[in-house]
Every structure is written in structure tokens, then in C-alpha cells.
Amino acid sequence: MDVWFWIWAALAAVLIVGEIFTAGFFLLPFGLGAAAAAVLALIGASIGWQWGVFLVLSAVLLLSLRRFADRITHEPPEKVGVDRLIGKEGVVIETVEPRDGTGRVRIEREEWRADSTRNQTLVVGAHVVVERVSGTHLVVRPAHETAETEE
Numbered sequence: 001m002d003v004w005f006w007i008w009a010a011l012a013a014v015l016i017v018g019e020i021f022t023a024g025f026f027l028l029p030f031g032l033g034a035a036a037a038a039v040l041a042l043i044g045a046s047i048g049w050q051w052g053v054f055l056v057l058s059a060v061l062l063l064s065l066r067r068f069a070d071r072i073t074h075e076p077p078e079k080v081g082v083d084r085l086i087g088k089e090g091v092v093i094e095t096v097e098p099r100d101g102t103g104r105v106r107i108e109r110e111e112w113r114a115d116s117t118r119n120q121t122l123v124v125g126a127h128v129v130v131e132r133v134s135g136t137h138l139v140v141r142p143a144h145e146t147a148e149t150e151e
Contacts, residue, residue: 001042004050008038025065033058085112085130089143096122096140105140117141 015031037054088107096103098119105114105128115137116122127143 002044004047005038005041008034008041008050008054012038025069026062029061029065030058032061082133085110085138086132088130090128090130090140092122092124092126092128095124105138107138112138114138114140 012031012034015027015034019025019027019031033054033056036057037050040050040053085107090105090107092103092114093106093111094102094104096105096114096116098116098121103114103116103122104111106112107130113136114122114128115134117131117139118141120142122128122140122142128140129143130138131141132139
């Protein structure tokens with residue numbers, strides 16, 4: 001058997017097994033392209049044909065599988081858990097002091113501990129928007145500030 005058969009076969013095995021441990025169908029197209037090149041090496045095709053089939057098949061499969069992966073891995077339409085609060089507006093019910101790490105906000109009907117995005121004090125009654133979640137605290141910014149001006 002040709003040495004290229006073993007090279008392609010080993011590459012195919014590594015890439016296909018690697019796909020099992022990654023997400024997004026990125027390694028699989030190259031693994032299948034290498035498997036096809038191994039078959040060509042087994043039947044005695046020239047190295048040029050092996051590389052050509054590897055490159056073309058890998059590119060076609062990569063484009064096809066990326067579209068498929070994008071369709072099946074879309075973000076759920078409604079966020080769940082604490083992530084549902086990101087982007088929601090609320091009101092400060094206990095002054096948010098960045099130095100102490102204290103403060104509470106009410107988002108909808110729930111009360112949460114809060115930190116501010118710019119380490120600024122937010123007084124009781126201030127309207128805020130949830131930027132992200134950090135552990136059990138919501139990280140908020142004043143509602144009148146836009147997210148782009150933050151950093």
C-alpha cells in the first residue's frame with residue numbers, strides 16, 4: 001500500500017474523532033475529505049487527484065454542514081433562567097454602592113443583588129438596565145445610558 005493511504009487514513013481518523021469533542025461541524029468535513037483521499041490512494045490515484053478531492057470535498061462539505069449547523073444550533077427564541085433578565089429594565093430599591101458590593105434592584109417582580117457596570121453609585125429610584133449576570137448578582141447600568149458608551 002502507498003504511504004499516502006496511511007497518511008490520509010490517519011488524518012481522517014484524527015479529524016473525525018476530533019469532531020466528537022468539538023461543536024459546530026468544523027473538523028468533520030476535513031475528516032471526510034481525508035477519507036475520500038485515502039480511498040483514492042488505495043486505488044492508486046495520483047497525489048494530485050488525492051489533494052484535489054480532499055480540498056474540493058472538504059470545502060463543499062464545510063459550506064453545507066455550516067449552514068446545517070447554523071439552522072440546528074440557533075439561539076432559543078425565549079431565554080430561560082436568569083438569562084431572561086438581560087436587557088430588562090428595573091428600578092434600584094437599595095442604593096448600589098460599588099465600593100461595598102451592596103445594592104438591590106427590582107426587575108419585574110423579582111429582587112436581585114446588583115453591581116453597576118461603571119463602578120458608579122446608583123441611588124434608590126434610578127431606572128437601570130441589566131447588562132449581564134455575574135454569579136448571583138445582576139450587573140446593571142443606568143437606563144438612560146446606551147451600551148455603546150459604556151466602555
